[in-house]
Amino acid sequence: MTTIIKRNNWAIWRDVIFALFVREIRTSFNDKLGLAWAVVSPLSFIFILSFLRGRMSGADTHTIPTFEFMMYGMLFIQLFLDTFMNSSNSIKKNKALFAFRQVQPISSVLATALFYLLVKIAVYIIILIIMYFIGMDFRVDDPLTILVCGGCLWIISFSLGLTVAIIQCYIPEVAKVQTILVRPLFFISAVFFSLLDIPKEYWHYLDWNPILHSIELTRHAAYSSYSAEGVSEFYLFTTTLVMLFFSMSIYHISWKQAISR
Amino acid sequence: MIRLENITKYYPSALGHQYIFKNVSFDIPSGHNIAILGSNGAGKSTLFRMLAGSEYPNKGRIITDLHLSWPVALTTGIHGQMTGAENARFIGMINGVADLDTYVKRVRHFAELGPKFDLPVMTYSSGMKPRLAFACSIGIDFDVYLIDEVTSVGDANFRNKARQALTQKSKNANVIMVSHEMDELRHFCDSAIVLHQGQLTFYNDLEQGIAQYQAL
Numbered sequence: 001m002t003t004i005i006k007r008n009n010w011a012i013w014r015d016v017i018f019a020l021f022v023r024e025i026r027t028s029f030n031d032k033l034g035l036a037w038a039v040v041s042p043l044s045f046i047f048i049l050s051f052l053r054g055r056m057s058g059a060d061t062h063t064i065p066t067f068e069f070m071m072y073g074m075l076f077i078q079l080f081l082d083t084f085m086n087s088s089n090s091i092k093k094n095k096a097l098f099a100f101r102q103v104q105p106i107s108s109v110l111a112t113a114l115f116y117l118l119v120k121i122a123v124y125i126i127i128l129i130i131m132y133f134i135g136m137d138f139r140v141d142d143p144l145t146i147l148v149c150g151g152c153l154w155i156i157s158f159s160l161g162l163t164v165a166i167i168q169c170y171i172p173e174v175a176k177v178q179t180i181l182v183r184p185l186f187f188i189s190a191v192f193f194s195l196l197d198i199p200k201e202y203w204h205y206l207d208w209n210p211i212l213h214s215i216e217l218t219r220h221a222a223y224s225s226y227s228a229e230g231v232s233e234f235y236l237f238t239t240t241l242v243m244l245f246f247s248m249s250i251y252h253i254s255w256k257q258a259i260s261r
Numbered sequence: 262m263i264r265l266e267n268i269t270k271y272y273p274s275a276l277g278h279q280y281i282f283k284n285v286s287f288d289i290p291s292g293h294n295i296a297i298l299g300s301n302g303a304g305k306s307t308l309f310r311m312l313a314g315s316e317y318p319n320k321g322r323i324i325t326d327l328h329l330s331w332p333v334a335l336t337t338g339i340h341g342q343m344t345g346a347e348n349a350r351f352i353g354m355i356n357g358v359a360d361l362d363t364y365v366k367r368v369r370h371f372a373e374l375g376p377k378f379d380l381p382v383m384t385y386s387s388g389m390k391p392r393l394a395f396a397c398s399i400g401i402d403f404d405v406y407l408i409d410e411v412t413s414v415g416d417a418n419f420r421n422k423a424r425q426a427l428t429q430k431s432k433n434a435n436v437i438m439v440s441h442e443m444d445e446l447r448h449f450c451d452s453a454i455v456l457h458q459g460q461l462t463f464y465n466d467l468e469q470g471i472a473q474y475q476a477l
Contacts, residue, residue: 004356005359006357015354015355019353019355022351026340030342079296097335099310099313099331099337099338100314100338100356101314101329101331102355102356106453170393257319260316261273261320
């Protein structure tokens with residue numbers, strides 16, 4: 001007969017997240033291109049845009065190669081957008097699974113967010129490998145800071161995604177509005193420019209945005225000659241913590257009702 | 262024993278909250294195979310989903326130390342793009358089955374889907390999907406099985422098989438059952454809970470419950 005392991009709550013959590021993770025991979029990439037597409041599609045996008053920009057505006061932007069300047073911007077904004085959009089839809093998408101008492105909404109959000117984090121890490125590593133093989137000069141001066149900035153950005157996207165996912169259960173229209181709301185982020189998060197390109201008196205329109213902070217800090221971490229002015233690690237960390245706390249609180253008080261409607 | 266403590270459950274609607282239960286406290290005794298009786302809209306399915314942990318009451322809580330199944334033969338958790346085997350594995354993983362391979366093998370054997378078991382579920386005919394779902398839930402040993410009109414699963418052959426398997430199970434485990442077929446209930450159950458206007462009443466004798474329900 002089937003033996004059921006008596007698991008503690010953490011073990012249940014781990015098993016469920018793993019199962020959802022595998023399911024996510026299995027079901028979102030079901031055609032012949034399969035999982036490779038998850039990596040190839042952002043990779044080609046980053047390559048094409050970065051290469052064009054590199055051709056247009058010369059080899060260096062603020063002391064770092066234009067290709068890498070763009071690459072970090074694109075990689076990070078994609079990390080944010082993909083994680084945020086997909087995790088905010090994941091509760092609605094996996095609603096049927098909450099019929100199993102072990103599956104809680106946060107597990108499905110976490111599984112989705114983890115998946116996109118891994119994809120972006122894979123894309124980053126592949127880009128570095130390609131750059132190495134075609135003989136492009138590149139430096140990674142402070143890899144730890146890059147990891148921390150990426151991690152913070154991921155936690156921010158996950159927290160926002162979780163919050164919006166809960167709100168979506170109460171107000172389904174949010175899903176439509178949110179696609180419009182995130183569109184400008186592509187243009188105001190220092191993906192194509194640096195804060196240095198903007199006159200100082202206009203910085204306050206842009207520097208509220210933690211994505212911008214994380215992108216600029218990452219460029220500085222990769223090339224210490226790149227000066228990250230007007231951004232601070234402290235601001236990035238505080239925003240991350242506040243958003244995580246805020247989303248956890250919202251989740252904690254409302255998840256049971258959110259899936260019972 | 263499953264204890265309902267001060268359960269309040271409503272669904273929001275355009276006409277205000279539609280209350281299903283208001284401040285209900287009730288103990289569902291263990292060791293009985295229980296039929297849940299009630300007219301349409303009395304809250305049988307809601308009670309069911311709350312017992313299964315698929316939904317939560319707005320106020321109050323449900324306490325139990327028993328291992329309750331999800332509503333047996335519920336097909337919503339089955340993904341169309343995954344094969345039957347993958348779906349079975351997924352369900353096994355979530356429920357903490359120790360030996361997944363044996364579990365999948367048992368589901369394969371019970372569902373009798375043949376080679377289709379290794380094809381995506383969306384290629385199944387409409388009767389095959391509930392068969393898979395039923396096989397998945399019967400393959401796990403629960404203390405209490407929650408059964409919602411289960412015997413409508415599949416063709417006559419499979420229906421017999423399902424009935425036998427459930428009868429077998431009900432020797433060691435208990436069932437809580439919703440059905441409008443009184444014969445079905447008489448076959449599996451020995452006692453009844455009648456749901457009427459948000460109140461639950463337990464009848465130790467099934468016939469007594471049925472009589473009460475039909476008198477409503």
